Amino acid sequence: MENTIRWGIVGCGNVTEVKSGPGFQQAAGSELVAVMRRNGELAEDYARRHRVARWYDDADRLIGDPQVDAVYVATPPASHKEYVLAAAGAGKPVYVEKPMAMNAGECEEMIEACRKAGVPLFVAYYRRALPRFLKVKQLLSMGAIGEARFVTTVHTKKLTEDPGSLPWRVRPEISGGGHFFDLASHTLDLFDFLLGPIRDAAGRAGNQGKAYEAEDVVSGTYVFESGVQGTGVWCFTAYQGGEMNEIVGSRGKLTFSTFGSEPIRLTTADGIGDYSLEHPEHIQQPLIQTIVDELLGKGRCPSTGESALRTAKVMDELVKIHS
Known part of the structure; x- marks a missing residue:
């Protein structure tokens, strides 16, 4: 070695x-x-x-x-x-x-x-090491939006699963849950990287589409140790797919996708600036x-067992109550 x-x-x-x-x-x-x-x-x-x-x-x-x-x-x-x-x-x-x-x-x-x-x-x-999200972190660190105040996430997906042949990602005995555990984990971990640890979280999970046993909708709130507040809705039985995050600060906001390739958008009183960064092939x-x-x-x-444990705890809290 x-x-x-x-x-x-x-x-x-x-x-x-x-x-x-x-x-x-x-x-x-x-x-x-x-x-x-x-x-x-x-x-x-x-x-x-x-x-x-x-x-x-x-x-x-x-x-x-x-x-x-x-x-x-x-x-x-x-x-x-x-x-x-x-x-x-x-x-x-x-x-x-x-x-x-x-x-x-x-x-x-x-x-x-x-x-x-x-x-x-x-x-x-791995998003913790990608140029796209290092740029978001840089913009936050240089005070591009002032002091961060709150974050929002909306993530939707169409229901495409065949109940007779379910992929492992929506089989809780294999995956631990549904698409929320597979996809939202990336976003929540990314927020931990960008804004620091989340100190507490609460949410509700449900199954609206009835296509599989795992949760297919989750909504929740959380607060970072810094005092920044967050809200999120993840629905995987919506009429169309889409996903976007927004970090709002005292002087502006950053809008970006966890999974898409849309430019990072910085909006302030001075105008709008877009930043396009491509992902590497691998x-x-x-x-x-x-x-x-x-x-x-x-x-x-930047991604260790300890940081991933924090994300796991937040996810567990967000799905703790099933309605």
């Missing part, structure tokens, strides 16, 4: 094809040396297509591979805790997909296991680079 971090992936599914997998190969000081999937044929196919030296159909074998320095867990949330604990038990740093786990309690167990093992734990809230690569840099003693990663 002196000059290069050699990675192994547990769960080389869709998210690893473009978003993350190539990032481990292209980040400086990083190499992807092994992948695992329970279906050995699919693991072998991935390894061949991505020019990865070794593949496994057993997670323990990959985690125990002496040529693997660090482990990326890219499975659905139901197995995150199991594999993170296994990696920690092997004394290996671990990077786990978001949401970090099924609930905040599991997150705490994962953090404690890594602490006892003396290994770092990172979480794939969207997790900037965060992966910060992880590699930290493991090599060259920097710090």
Whole structure:
């Protein structure tokens, strides 16, 4: 591990094809040396297509591979805790997909296991390292909108799921919840990054479309430690999809999307300014680079188990009451 971090992936599914997998190969000081999937044929196919030296159909074998320095867990949330604990038990740093786990309690167990093992734990809230959101943070830091006062989020999506063939993301026994846990987690974690920790939250969850068991609508309020207040509505059975965040301050406001490519808009008494920043091809690569840099003693990663735990706690509170 002196000059290069050699990675192994547990769960080389869709998210690893473009978003993350190539990032481990292209980040400086990083190499992807092994992948695992329970279906050995699919693991072998991935390894061949991505020019990865070794593949496994057993997670323990990959985690125990002496040529693997660090482990990326890219499975659905139901197995995150199991594999993170296994990696920690092997004394290996671990990077786990978001949401970090099924609930905040599991997150705490994962953090404690890594602490006892003396290994770092990172979480794939990769927006913390993207140029687009670093620009938002810069504008806030330079006082472009004055002092932040409140934030709002509205996120809608059409109901497209077939009740007879539900994707894992809306099956609570696999994902921990519905689209709220998968999508809103990015936005809430991003606000933690931009404005600091949220100190308390309250909300209501419901199931309006009746297409699956998970919540399909959530509304809530929250307050940051700084005193900034926030509100959000996430509805996944609306007539159309859309998503936007707004941070209102004492001298202006910032409007931006968590998932879209619309320009960041700064509105003040002096007028309107737009900032367009493209995402990198492999969207997790900037965060992966910060992880590699930290493991090599060259920097710090902004997305840790502790920061992801804060996001998990907020989500748990926002869905605590079902109406």
